[in-house]
Amino acid sequence: MTAAPRSGKRAAARPFARVLLSLLAAVLLCLPFGAAWQYHAYRQAVARQEPVPEHAPEPAPEAGKNPGSPAAALARQPRPSGPVVLAYHDVRPDGHSPYTVTPEALDAQLTALADAGYTTLTSAEFTRYLRGGRVPARSVYLTFDDGAQGLWQYADRVLAAHRMRAAAFLITGQVGRRHSYYLSWDEIRRMAESGRWDFQGHTHDSHHRATVDAAGHRGSALTNRLWLPGAGRRETPAEYRRRVVRDLDRSVAEMTGHGLPRPTVFAYPFSETAEDSNLRPGEPSPQRLLRQRFAVTLTNATGSALPPGPRAAAAGRVQRLEVTARTGVRELMEGIAEWTPVAPGAVPRPLRDPARWRLRGDLATAGGVRPGSLAGHGPLPARRGCLAADYRSIGSADWTGYAVGATAAGLRGTGNHTVLTVRKGSRHPLTVYLSRDRVRVATGSPARLRTAAVRELAPASRHRLRVLVGPGRIAVRVDGSTRIAVRTPAGTPASRTAGGIALGICTTGARAPWPHFAALTLADRRPATTPDGGR
Structure with missing residues (x-):
């Protein structure tokens, strides 16, 4: 009377066991695919990093x-x-x-x-x-x-x-x-x-x-x-x-x-x-x-x-x-x-730094000219015109207080002159045109120049120029005696007057030779002082 019920229980357990075994088999079968999918998703989220190249160049010597x-x-x-x-x-x-x-x-x-x-x-x-x-x-x-x-x-x-x-x-x-x-x-x-x-x-x-x-x-x-x-x-x-x-x-x-x-x-x-x-x-x-x-x-x-x-x-x-x-x-x-931004005093003799000058204008590629041509050390263009160059236009962008000394030479007749620009690249640049017997100071960009002053000079083939740049005023001196001061508009932020220097040499006369810069110096100036050295 008791054997039949036991046999029925065993029979009822067999389908459950088969289902359990089937589920286990399915899980085991899917594990590799699940792991592969998870690894794929991981790779999609985080790629494998590569080491520093084995064949990279050896570190440069000190x-x-x-x-x-x-x-x-x-x-x-x-x-x-x-x-x-x-x-x-x-x-x-x-x-x-x-x-x-x-x-x-x-x-x-x-x-x-x-x-x-x-x-x-x-x-x-x-x-x-x-x-x-x-x-x-x-x-x-x-x-x-x-x-x-x-x-x-x-x-x-x-x-x-x-x-x-x-x-x-x-x-x-x-x-x-x-x-x-x-x-x-x-x-x-x-x-x-x-x-x-x-x-x-x-x-x-x-x-x-x-x-x-x-x-x-x-x-x-x-x-x-x-x-x-x-x-x-x-x-x-x-x-x-x-x-x-x-x-x-x-x-x-x-x-x-x-x-x-x-x-x-x-x-x-x-x-x-x-x-x-x-x-x-x-x-x-x-x-x-x-x-x-x-x-x-x-x-x-x-x-x-x-x-x-x-x-x-x-x-x-x-x-x-x-x-x-x-x-x-x-x-x-x-x-x-x-x-790299540098201070003016870090480059006291900029003409000795030809790699930092950038020629510009129509004559920049004429006749193999190079920055040294501005100082008379290189070939000059065969045709007339102006040869110009900027010095460290990016590295000097924040110059606000500095002094420029220059000696212009080879000034003959009325057909040639030198050009010095300070605050180059700013909203308030100033340019000095120096010839044998005259100095002209102009403000503004080349497209919108405004003459600020003109002075007659004792005729000479060489003149010494000194320009003292400050955020509020620029003082120009020629041969230690002729003086011109140009004030910056009141309320102008110092950032709008910041800029470096540029040089130019020009000859327009039929027989006028090319002038050149015999010397050029740069020096820092204390922001607390006025451009002419006063307080």
């Missing part, structure tokens, strides 16, 4: 041991007074874009910077400098635009090897998309945790070119009113403002929402600012919208020199030195030497 090395040449430059901002994009070994730098090239460049005694700045250190803070005498701010995945996969390990830091400028709308090119948020998180990277603004979804008029011309979506084909018109200024504000605020929110500090620096897409746009005066300015959200903006192209310093701080915009696939170590070191 500057003192190899005087001919690029690092040594940079180390011999006058002690700089401010940083240089370098603009990179992607880093990867197989890039076909001219803006992609290989890991080997990046490693060689950072090696040379380290050998020349340079340190790297964080974004916080850089913005503090613009507000008047101090940074190491030799420093660079490394910036990488777009947020390409190569920063995590290749550049991060190179930075780690050199114990350097950098800033990545994110197009937040692209993060996590097209992961073969752009960073993921997980990679960004790991980079931030390393302490080597901070992350800054580069728009959410405005880093592209779009149609800006009925003819189909295209321009940066950030800095242009876009064409609305459905309406047959451009955006109104109000529509443009709403779109840009929405984009910038979304970009900031994406970064802070993923645990990053609020960005303080912004890099213009394509380096195109309002000067490159179809916006008209009085319409919403992208620079103004950006300054409401960021401490400073960066671009690789400006209408005037804006290296890090007072002038750039006042404008809220800083110019960067761009590094591309074609930039070798020597070219980079030369660029940094040219762009």
